[in-house]
Amino acid sequence: MEIRYQIRRPIRLEAHLTVEGFTVLLGESGAGKSTLLKALAGLLPAEGTPFSGLPPERRPVGYLPQDLALFPHLRAWENVAFPLKDPPREARRKALLLLERVGLLEHAEKRPHQLSGGQRQRVALARALARGAELLLLDEPTSNLDALTRTQVLAELVDLIRKEGLPTLAVSHDPDLVGFADRLAVLLEGRIVQEGPTPEVLARPAESRVARLLGYANVFPVEVGEGGVWAGGVFLRLPLPPWARPGARAFLAVRAEEVLVVRPDRPKPQENTLQGTLETLYPEGLGHRGRFQGPLTLEILLPRHVQERLRLRPGQPLEVVLKPRYLHLMPR
Incomplete structure (x- = not known):
C-alpha cells in the first residue's frame, strides 16, 4: 500500500x-x-x-x-x-x-x-x-x-x-x-x-543521522582517498561507492559489535589495524561494552565468549581491526 x-x-x-x-x-x-x-x-x-x-x-x-x-x-x-x-x-x-x-x-x-x-x-x-x-x-x-x-x-x-x-x-x-x-x-x-x-x-543507511538511529555506535567524519579514507590520521581501506571521489568529505560508520579485537594467538590482520588503549569496559547483558582510545575513539561490544577468552581489563593496550566489509561510507 x-x-x-x-x-x-x-x-x-x-x-x-x-x-x-x-x-x-x-x-x-x-x-x-x-x-x-x-x-x-x-x-x-x-x-x-x-x-x-x-x-x-x-x-x-x-x-x-x-x-x-x-x-x-x-x-x-x-x-x-x-x-x-x-x-x-x-x-x-x-x-x-x-x-x-x-x-x-x-x-x-x-x-x-x-x-x-x-x-x-x-x-x-x-x-x-x-x-x-x-x-x-x-x-x-x-x-x-x-x-x-x-x-x-x-x-x-x-x-x-x-x-x-x-x-x-x-x-x-x-x-x-x-x-x-x-x-x-x-x-x-x-x-x-x-x-x-x-x-x-x-x-x-543513507546518512549519518539514519546510521545513529539504526544503532551504529561509531560514526565519524573522514576524507576520501585512493581506495579508502583518512580518519584520525590513519588510512582505512574499504570499497568506495561511485560518488566517493578523492578529496570528498564523508562519514564512516561501523557498529560496536563489528569492531573486532585482534587476538594475540592469531595472525595479525594486514590492514585497518589500530593500536591504542582499552579505556573502559563494563558488562552489558551477556556481553561487555567498552571504549577503545587510539587514532580513533571507538565503542566496542564483545560477546561473552570473547571476553572469557581474552580477559580484557580497562587500561590495558589493545589492538582492534576494522574489516572493510563492516565499514559503511555515507555522504557528508
Whole structure:
C-alpha cells in the first residue's frame, strides 16, 4: 500500500512510503510518527492517499494507540464486538471467532485489567479485524510490554498479523522493533529520508543521522582517498561507492559489535589495524561494552565468549581491526 500524506498541523510533515507486510517507521521522539498515524486514522486533518476525505468511522483502518483504547468496563469479546453492526447474538458469535483466531478464546470473558499487555494487544487486533481493516496502525507497540517478555509477545503479534495478511505500519523510536520488520522507513525532520527492505536499510543507511538511529555506535567524519579514507590520521581501506571521489568529505560508520579485537594467538590482520588503549569496559547483558582510545575513539561490544577468552581489563593496550566489509561510507 502506497501512502502519500501532507500534514500542516500540529507539525508540518510530508510522508511518502510503501507499507508491505509488517512495516516499521522509525524516528526520534517528536518527529511526527504518531501524528502520521492519527492522520491516517482520520483523527487529524491531512491531504493525500489513501482514505483522505473519509471520516474516521468510514476508514478501513485498525488504529491501535499506545493505550490500545480498550473499554475497561467491557469484557474482551465485548470490546471486539463493539464495531460490529450485527444483532447482539451474531455480534458475540463473530467476536468469539475473532478471539479464537488470535488465540484468546479462553479469555473472552475477562476485562482488560485482567489481561497481560500482549493479550490486550491481541484483543485490539481482533477488534481491528472486526472492522474489516485494510491497514493496521500500531503506535509504539513496545511501550507497554514487560521487558522480560517483550520479544516473545512481539514475535507472536507479528506472526498473527502476517497470517492475516494485513498490511501494518508500526511507528516507534525503539531500534529493537526493527528486527521484526519486513520493511523499514526512517522519519527525520518531517520527511521520510530512507525506506526499503529492512536488511538493505540496516546495511546501507543513507546518512549519518539514519546510521545513529539504526544503532551504529561509531560514526565519524573522514576524507576520501585512493581506495579508502583518512580518519584520525590513519588510512582505512574499504570499497568506495561511485560518488566517493578523492578529496570528498564523508562519514564512516561501523557498529560496536563489528569492531573486532585482534587476538594475540592469531595472525595479525594486514590492514585497518589500530593500536591504542582499552579505556573502559563494563558488562552489558551477556556481553561487555567498552571504549577503545587510539587514532580513533571507538565503542566496542564483545560477546561473552570473547571476553572469557581474552580477559580484557580497562587500561590495558589493545589492538582492534576494522574489516572493510563492516565499514559503511555515507555522504557528508
